[in-house]
Amino acid sequence: MTVIILYKTLIVIFSYLLGAFPTAYIIYRVKTGKDIRNEGSGNVGGTNVTRTVGATLGIITILSDILKGLIPVVLIYFVYPKDLVLLAIVSVAAIVGHDFPVYLKFKGGKGISTSFGVIIGLCILPFAVSVALWIRILPIPAILITWLIAFAASRIVSLSSLVAAIATPLSFYFSKHPLPVVIASVCFFILTFIAHRANIKRLIKREEKKIKSKGA
Numbered sequence: 001m002t003v004i005i006l007y008k009t010l011i012v013i014f015s016y017l018l019g020a021f022p023t024a025y026i027i028y029r030v031k032t033g034k035d036i037r038n039e040g041s042g043n044v045g046g047t048n049v050t051r052t053v054g055a056t057l058g059i060i061t062i063l064s065d066i067l068k069g070l071i072p073v074v075l076i077y078f079v080y081p082k083d084l085v086l087l088a089i090v091s092v093a094a095i096v097g098h099d100f101p102v103y104l105k106f107k108g109g110k111g112i113s114t115s116f117g118v119i120i121g122l123c124i125l126p127f128a129v130s131v132a133l134w135i136r137i138l139p140i141p142a143i144l145i146t147w148l149i150a151f152a153a154s155r156i157v158s159l160s161s162l163v164a165a166i167a168t169p170l171s172f173y174f175s176k177h178p179l180p181v182v183i184a185s186v187c188f189f190i191l192t193f194i195a196h197r198a199n200i201k202r203l204i205k206r207e208e209k210k211i212k213s214k215g216a
Contacts, residue, residue: 043109162196
């Protein structure tokens, strides 16, 4: 029993450390020799990489951050697929790692891409075997559509992410995911709001920047 607890603890630590891997910081440092925290919005994420050094590196960053969330969930599926509590803890640990990375003195990104990687894993892998696949994957389109509608209406990335965060636990609950996963999705929602606290202040003051459409 002690050995099993040790293994599970190591998996949680691994999930945090993987989530904490500062993809945007490293890509930007290699490309420019500078610290991305001092450039653009200062955020250590794919959106800031896109704004400062281009879409190609931005997409690479976003995909890498998605993998940081997906890999721990896949690992749990192959090692402890019936331990839904461990699954929930590992899912949250990966996002906490991205938001508060030990490598960057706990000042990380917003966690949106890493959260989405976790969500993909939770929806696609059959942890809840009694639920049909089409029901299990509903959170993915629900969250994406919510984000797109919010963005089309506001043209503000942070606001769209916050609205999608609110939809996340609701979509997991109504698609009949196990209780530990639903609780984890509530944590995703909370972490998103914590990571966006500066954006929320700017939104309240109506100072948050919009992304202009072409020709605007």
